[in-house]
Amino acid sequence: MLIDTHCHIHEVDYPLAIDDTLSHAHSNDVNQLICVGTNIESSMRALQFASTYSEVSASIGVHPHDTNRGWTALTGLIEAGTKKLVAVGEIGLDYFYTHSPREVQIQALEWQIDFALNRNLPIIFHVRDAFDDFWPIFNNFQSAGRAIRGELHSFTDNQQNLDIALGHGLLIGVNGISTFTRDEAQQATFASIPLSHLLLETDAPFLTPVPFRGKINEPAFVKHVAEHHARIRSISFEEVATATTTNARALFAF
Numbered sequence: 191m192l193i194d195t196h197c198h199i200h201e202v203d204y205p206l207a208i209d210d211t212l213s214h215a216h217s218n219d220v221n222q223l224i225c226v227g228t229n230i231e232s233s234m235r236a237l238q239f240a241s242t243y244s245e246v247s248a249s250i251g252v253h254p255h256d257t258n259r260g261w262t263a264l265t266g267l268i269e270a271g272t273k274k275l276v277a278v279g280e281i282g283l284d285y286f287y288t289h290s291p292r293e294v295q296i297q298a299l300e301w302q303i304d305f306a307l308n309r310n311l312p313i314i315f316h317v318r319d320a321f322d323d324f325w326p327i328f329n330n331f332q333s334a335g336r337a338i339r340g341e342l343h344s345f346t347d348n349q350q351n352l353d354i355a356l357g358h359g360l361l362i363g364v365n366g367i368s369t370f371t372r373d374e375a376q377q378a379t380f381a382s383i384p385l386s387h388l389l390l391e392t393d394a395p396f397l398t399p400v401p402f403r404g405k406i407n408e409p410a411f412v413k414h415v416a417e418h419h420a421r422i423r424s425i426s427f428e429e430v431a432t433a434t435t436t437n438a439r440a441l442f443a444f
Contacts, residue, residue, distance in 0.1 A: 192416060192431055193438040194223040194409040196280070196314065196343055196363055196391035200239035200246075201232060204395055211408050212243065218410040219431075221245055222444060226280050226314060226343075228253035230263045237267060240274035247442065249277035249314055255289040257298035264305060276442040278306035279314025280343055286319045296323065303331055303338065312441050313340035314363075321351050328358065339441065341389055344397070346371070349379050356387055361441055363389045366399030366407065369418045381422040385433040389441070390415050 198204065199211055215223065225240060226249045227233025233250035240248035250268065252261040268275065281302040283295050290298075306313045317324045331338055341361040345352070355362065368380045392399075392415070394407035399414040416434065420427045438444065 191222075191435050192218070192220045192390060192412050193435050193444075194220055194392050194394070194412040195341070195389045195438050195442070196226050196365070197223055197394040197407075197409050198226060198228070198232075198396075199223075199394055199409065200225040200235050200248075202235070205406055206395075206408060208243075211410075212245065215245075215409040218413045220409050220412055222247070222438075223409045224249055224276060224442065226277075227251055228280060229256040229259060230261070230267070233264065233267055237272050237275065241272060247274050247276040247444065248272065249279045250275065251279040251281040251302055251314070252298055253280055253316060254282055254284040254295040254298070255287065257294050258290040261298045261302060264302070268309065275311070276444070277312045277314050277340075278302060278309075279340070280316040281313065282316035282318075283320035283324050284316060284318040285323075292323070295320075296327065299324075299327060303327070306340075307331070307336050307338065313338060314343050315340055315360075316343050317347075321347065321354075325354060332358070341441065343391065344393055345383075346376060347379075348375075349382065352379055352383065356384070361387050361389050361437055363391045364419065365391045365393050365415055366397040366411070369399040369415060370403060377422065380419070385423075385425075385430070386437065388419065388430075388434050389437055390419075390430075390434045 225236040227236045236248040343363040398407040
């Protein structure tokens with residue numbers, strides 16, 4: 191069994207038929223998935239989508255790109271209540287683009303971490319070109335005795351930031367990028383992620399893995415991410431599937 195811990199197939203513009211998408215996932219042994227919100231509207235749809243499909247869980251949060259549109263309305267979503275809510279995210283900092291000012295991203299990140307901790311929910315972090323600001327914020331919560339459980343989604347950074355993340359007990363989400371990057375240092379970093387801290391994801395409809403580059407991504411394709419990580423570790427597919435499923439169930443309390 192495989193779990194796609196991060197996808198966006200709940201969005202209104204997802205181009206594939208949902209019933210076909212889920213059937214294809216099942217036929218590839220992907221029997222659980224998390225639909226991840228990126229703003230208030232997207233988070234609401236994730237919750238509604240998860241309530242409709244038994245194999246789907248939801249995460250709610252405001253992506254750093256969308257923080258200029260506000261984030262405090264998340265409180266209203268969670269007060270509505272759902273057993274399918276498993277995390278807060280994706281939240282974080284993204285300095286690669288400047289869709290939202292850095293100071294707004296930081297304010298939103300701090301608020302949403304507090305929001306998650308107050309509800310004992312794990313956090314799905316999106317951090318891109320911003321670890322110099324991210325780690326001090328993370329450490330401020332840790333030093334205040336507020337332990338953060340969560341993962342770094344779509345990790346593509348360097349060994350140093352991987353080691354820091356592992357030292358904090360964070361899990362590491364990998365997706366199609368790991369199957370098609372030609373950066374040898376990046377592949378070495380991917381191979382060094384301990385199985386005990388590895389999560390599989392698609393980020394569908396984005397980042398389609400090899401061998402389906404050029405096609406729309408879907409949860410079924412997480413199988414190819416698993417196969418790649420088995421190859422670069424010289425272990426069996428079953429070992430990767432078992433470890434990552436165990437990790438996902440432990441973090442998100444499936």
